[in-house]
Amino acid sequence: MFAGLFFLSPVKRWINFSTDKKESADIKVISFNVKNGVMGKEELQKYLVGQEADVILLQEDGGGNFPMLKDYNKTDSKKGLTIFTKHKILNNKEIVLDENEILPAIQADIEIKGKVYRFVDVYLHPFKFEKDMITLTGNTDTNEQKMKDVIRRLIPTFKKHQKQADLIYQAVENSPYPVILGGDFNSVPNSYEYYHLSSGLEDAFLNAGKGSATSFHEYKFPIRIDYIFSSKSIRPVSYAVDRSVRLSDHYPVISQFHLGRK
Template sequence: MLISTLFLTPVRRWINYSEPKSEENSIKVISYNARIVGWETINPTSDFIDEQNADVILMQECGDRKIVKPKSSKYAIIDDYKIMTIYTKHPIIEHGLILENRMAGNAHYADIDISGKRIRFINVYLEPYKLHEDLQETPENIDNTEKKAKTIVGKMLPIFKKHQEQVEKIAAFIKKSPYPVILAGDFNAVPNSYEYYKLSEGLQDAFLESGKGSGTSFHDYIFPLRIDYIFASKEFESNSFKVKRNLGLTSDHYPVFAEFSFKN
């Protein structure tokens, strides 16, 4: 029983069976890595944004406004930070960078007024590993397997170091926030990782609170991974969490949806 208890939460970070709660006037939040940097034509993501009617959409690897441009004018757009964008239907009080403005690895925030309450939304895209081809090629013999393993480890170690630096800055920023926080994005790290534990300190994982089924959101490896998250301060009640896999989008990530309401 003790062993089962110890392993229960780590397993639930991948597969969970919480029942979603029905709540009117929920705050609908979407996080989505669109992976469309370099696109030259309008992407299906534009229609996706319009159709969702979300309160806040936090996007990573989303090109620029010329590519992802909603047809409706209901969204205010923050796209000052290169590959990251926030769309919202509500008044933006202020926004700014958390990490230095890089093409790979970034984080920014926006304070948004929703129903008279100031909420700090933090959009995160941690440095990518770029191991897609390395992991999917099958070595021909043991020597090649060892060589490949060393190559992968050699690529990963510098990223681990960058993640640690990025995570420490983001975590310190969250801790200092005078407002309730909703943190979302592509962590490029699985549950039970340093990145997950450090960034979730003092916050609740919406998938753990109200998700049902598999939380995996990245499908470009041999096996799917959960690397896209939405966390929220304890002031919020997590009403639902979903990974939507049937929207016909072109990314190697699936968008993740969560709904929150303020606790009474």
């Protein structure tokens, strides 16, 4: 029994069956790594417009324009991360580790219904694995070399993630406002990145998700690397991975929140 309880929480970060929430939703948030829109920029924009979300967190957006989202306010980042919102943006900021590195996060303080919330859009450094790099063959020597190549990529990326996660955690910890943090963490739910960045926050999937949280479908095995977390004063009402669209190698992650909790 104790062993089952010990493993229950890690499993629920991948597969969960939460009960329906009684609270009404005040806002809808989408987090989506759009892979530079290479699978169809126009179709992507139509999808985002049709969702009618209050806040959209995009990763790998290519730094381009989204003319169909002209009615949204947005941050001015041109480095692959953008926050769109129907509401007023009071402040925005890039969270920079190194000017020569990929931008790991941006933040925007947004006024919603007379109260300010900090939204943090995350894109941790990618591992840049290609399918053939992790696909094993019948050749032992080839497989051994592939494993060595994977390890060579893992170690420096983990070091970058630790520094990036520390900076992002500070933006959350020092926020004078309730926080919603989402994005592509390039890390699984039992990782340092997950534990560190979710510290003091609630995983919307754990609270309101049903079924599988797998969000990256490029490989044949399930991977959850996209998340939405929130301060405890913001209650998740629903959480879904939208597998109805294939506009990227990621699925969009969608969550609704009730803001009235004290």
